[in-house]
Amino acid sequence: MKVTVRDDVKSKLPSSKYGIIHYKDIIVGASPQMLKGRIRLFQESLHLDLEDKDMKDIPGVAEWRSVFKETGTDPSRYRPAIEALYRRVKKGQFLEPFNSAVDLNNFFSMKYEIPFGIYDADKISGDVTIAVGDETASYEGLNGREIKLSQMLHTRDGEGSFGSPFVDSRRTAISEESISALHVVYFKPSMRKEECEEMLAAISEMFLQVHGGTSEYWVLD
Incomplete structure (x- = not known):
């Protein structure tokens, strides 16, 4: 599977970097009890840390709000996925287990303060492009709503748009x-490529510990 960044993204977001992990021969199921417990404890700790913090004081949230602004998306109307997660946890609305892949995806996002997207690679048609949407770009989101992607950073394949740092399809x-x-990692633009590569290695290792299989990963910039 080939993944590329479109030129208009590079011109609008010259410091942006993206992590791609392609997993094969994995087994997805209910999260093991140990993982459920770890994620629950992490949310409880995060809840205490966030009590006296404003979202703008969290580096990852602040950087991704700036990214949204750079592409023309209002971050107060369309919040980056990491901000939405943090707001839930701050209110004590902890995430309930869904499946092992989604649970780990959310855990990684909260841990690293950045948006993540995870997709069934067999449902992706052809190559993938990271782009900024026009007026025609949209999809049905996981929240059941039509997500319009005009001026929003997103991923697309041969059938159209399917993911974004806002909400996935x-x-x-x-x-x-x-x-x-396919795991898409939306790094903080301030991160060095070496940091990104180290993060991908850690993410991939933990994901394979839970799901088995194999992976390959790389950084796009």
């Missing part, structure tokens, strides 16, 4: 039937 959602997956 139903079309490529990962499930317990999935045996291959």
